[in-house]
Amino acid sequence: MKFCYLPQTVREVPLGYRFTLYSHGPFDSSVLSDLSTAETLCAVQSSLTFYSGSYGYQISKGESSDSVLRNGSSFLENYRRDIDW
Numbered sequence: 001m002k003f004c005y006l007p008q009t010v011r012e013v014p015l016g017y018r019f020t021l022y023s024h025g026p027f028d029s030s031v032l033s034d035l036s037t038a039e040t041l042c043a044v045q046s047s048l049t050f051y052s053g054s055y056g057y058q059i060s061k062g063e064s065s066d067s068v069l070r071n072g073s074s075f076l077e078n079y080r081r082d083i084d085w
Contacts, residue, residue, distance in 0.1 A: 004031050011082035035059070043068040 005026040007013040019026040038044045042062040049058045069076065076083065 001031055007082055013079045013082045
């Protein structure tokens with residue numbers, strides 16, 4: 001969530017999310033919906049990762065990530081410095 005919140009809020013990358021304050025930080029259910037769509041398109045893949053006392057998700061490139069990146073190349077190039085930040 002914060003990987004979307006910070007570029008949008010601090011660097012003004014127009015991601016289009018409407019974050020609200022949640023108990024663990026910023027939240028917008030659209031981020032989860034977009035992530036689910038990306039997973040369905042095989043652009044990303046996620047796996048459950050266990051840590052001592054907790055768990056989280058590891059998100060990595062999927063089989064079709066190159067195709068998705070090509071489709072968004074114009075946006076990515078326009079905001080490359082902000083995204084890399």
